[in-house]
Amino acid sequence: MHSRIYGFLLIIIAISCNPPEASESLQVQGTIADSAMVVSAHPLATEVGLKILHKGGNAVDAAIAVQFALAVVYPVAGNIGGGGFMIYRDKDGNTDALDFREAAPLAAHRDMYLDKNGDVIENLSTLGHLAAGIPGTVDGMVEAHKKYGSMPWEELVQPAIDLASKGFTLTKNEAEGLNENYTDFLAYNTTADQEWITDQWKEGDSIQWPDLAKTLTLIRDNQREGFYAGETAQLLIAEMHRGKGIITFEDLENYHASWRTPVIGQYKKYKVISMPPPSSGGIALMQLLYMMEDYPLKEWGFHSPKSIHYMAEAKKRVYADRATHLGDPNFHLVPQKELLNKKYLKTRMKSVNDNKSTPSDSISSGLFTPYESEETTHYSIVDAQGNAVSITTTLNGSYGSKVRVAGAGFFLNNEMDDFSIKPGTPNMYGLVGGEANAIAPFKRMLSSMTPTILEKDNELFMVVGTPGGSTIITSVFQAIINVTEHDMSMQGAVNAGRFHDQWRPDLLFIERNAVDKNAIENLN
Ligand code: GLY
Numbered sequence: 001m002h003s004r005i006y007g008f009l010l011i012i013i014a015i016s017c018n019p020p021e022a023s024e025s026l027q028v029q030g031t032i033a034d035s036a037m038v039v040s041a042h043p044l045a046t047e048v049g050l051k052i053l054h055k056g057g058n059a060v061d062a063a064i065a066v067q068f069a070l071a072v073v074y075p076v077a078g079n080i081g082g083g084g085f086m087i088y089r090d091k092d093g094n095t096d097a098l099d100f101r102e103a104a105p106l107a108a109h110r111d112m113y114l115d116k117n118g119d120v121i122e123n124l125s126t127l128g129h130l131a132a133g134i135p136g137t138v139d140g141m142v143e144a145h146k147k148y149g150s151m152p153w154e155e156l157v158q159p160a161i162d163l164a165s166k167g168f169t170l171t172k173n174e175a176e177g178l179n180e181n182y183t184d185f186l187a188y189n190t191t192a193d194q195e196w197i198t199d200q201w202k203e204g205d206s207i208q209w210p211d212l213a214k215t216l217t218l219i220r221d222n223q224r225e226g227f228y229a230g231e232t233a234q235l236l237i238a239e240m241h242r243g244k245g246i247i248t249f250e251d252l253e254n255y256h257a258s259w260r261t262p263v264i265g266q267y268k269k270y271k272v273i274s275m276p277p278p279s280s281g282g283i284a285l286m287q288l289l290y291m292m293e294d295y296p297l298k299e300w301g302f303h304s305p306k307s308i309h310y311m312a313e314a315k316k317r318v319y320a321d322r323a324t325h326l327g328d329p330n331f332h333l334v335p336q337k338e339l340l341n342k343k344y345l346k347t348r349m350k351s352v353n354d355n356k357s358t359p360s361d362s363i364s365s366g367l368f369t370p371y372e373s374e375e376t377t378h379y380s381i382v383d384a385q386g387n388a389v390s391i392t393t394t395l396n397g398s399y400g401s402k403v404r405v406a407g408a409g410f411f412l413n414n415e416m417d418d419f420s421i422k423p424g425t426p427n428m429y430g431l432v433g434g435e436a437n438a439i440a441p442f443k444r445m446l447s448s449m450t451p452t453i454l455e456k457d458n459e460l461f462m463v464v465g466t467p468g469g470s471t472i473i474t475s476v477f478q479a480i481i482n483v484t485e486h487d488m489s490m491q492g493a494v495n496a497g498r499f500h501d502q503w504r505p506d507l508l509f510i511e512r513n514a515v516d517k518n519a520i521e522n523l524n
Helices: 043-054 059-073 137-146 154-168 174-182 182-188 212-220 230-242 249-254 279-294 304-327 342-349 470-484 490-496 517-521
Strands: 037-039 082-090 097-098 258-260 263-267 268-273 376-382 387-392 452-456 461-466
Touching: 037 043, 037 268, 037 461, 043 059, 043 376, 059 082, 059 137, 059 154, 059 212, 059 342, 059 387, 082 137, 082 268, 082 452, 137 154, 174 182, 174 517, 182 461, 212 230, 230 249, 258 461, 263 279, 268 279, 279 304, 279 452, 279 470, 304 342, 342 490, 376 461, 387 452, 387 461, 452 470, 461 470, 470 490
Parallel strands: none
Antiparallel strands: 037 376, 082 097, 082 387, 097 258, 263 268, 268 452, 376 387, 452 461
């Protein structure tokens, strides 16, 4: 077995969603483990995962426990009212992918966020009840457990129930997050019993979520039925009626997570295993790696003007393809083979001019026939046997739609904004899309989430993923390039600042202090 497993969480400061000056690189000290590892966005959730591993649970058992714990202690993105994607690689190298992405309700239709003139109605797809897709997380966890779990389900949900009922201490970030969203919480949560809505939370305050503890208990005792039927479903539908939402009992009953075939590619000595549609992550990541593989990035140097220029040019072309060709494969024929054809990708790079950035208007998607949130979260787990799980999960924006189901205690996502709500109109991350990602009943909205696992010499090498909306793909790409081309340690690769280009808008975003001033001046 590998002597050293690197598991890490990319802690990314959003590059594309915030003005670059709002970004700061975090210099985080990493941990190296020689047998097993749990990495999540919250220490209490990580502790829950570690305890499961100590009890003899495997990586999937630990992941399920972490997912539920994050819904309690990290409600800004951890969730049971959202969705996500899992990449799995077992100790023998077998791989799998689980899609528990939210889906559009049956009553959804392509123009539901437009007014009678065909213009986008501000905030309708991002705030409030109508922004929510049918949640996928609980069914996803049940499916993961059925296929790969080894411990009793009840034991995996119980730690989250304990945290919610006994209470836990708020971190600075979480206290600030609750305070900052106070006005929206007031606007979209209208029942009387909402003591949690205040702008006076402080780091170190103790918080309990008794209503969420009750919902988790129903999930513990009834698995899928504890969420998609019975009391939880009734509370969710009552919430929909209060806020003119459209999710129905039928939607909940019909939602099912899907097992999918991972996107697998070879980048030099590394086998890359990542998420297929309805995430764009795996295809876009492999396109970027294939586009770069013939260029001497190591020789050009880390964040040298030439490296940045070529990587940014590749990103433009990949995001142009994403906007046209990627969507839910159950509704749209995704030309995956063509998009991953090396000859096609290398031809696309032939139009790169050494001395000049290609204007986005002169780049379009490739021709063959056949978008997101900072407040997403990622966790990576490797157990002592060498089974590895890479999960990215989200409510989309911070606290999703800001609607917390009254009496049930969980936030609902605002994932509907990841659809192309009007062709050519940017979503909250500036991403544009078209027909492939138009809204349709039960369709899954396109994602950028890129949970990924790398193998080298048939051994587990890297478990990687990140939050960051549209920047997820380029951040995972750069972390991989930093390790494989620039010989950085995993922690160094995560700490290194990043740059991002997503075709439209025609801008290169650079994290503050990520790139040397001279290099910036020498960019084309
Ligand atoms: N909501 C972020 C994503 O799915 O890409």
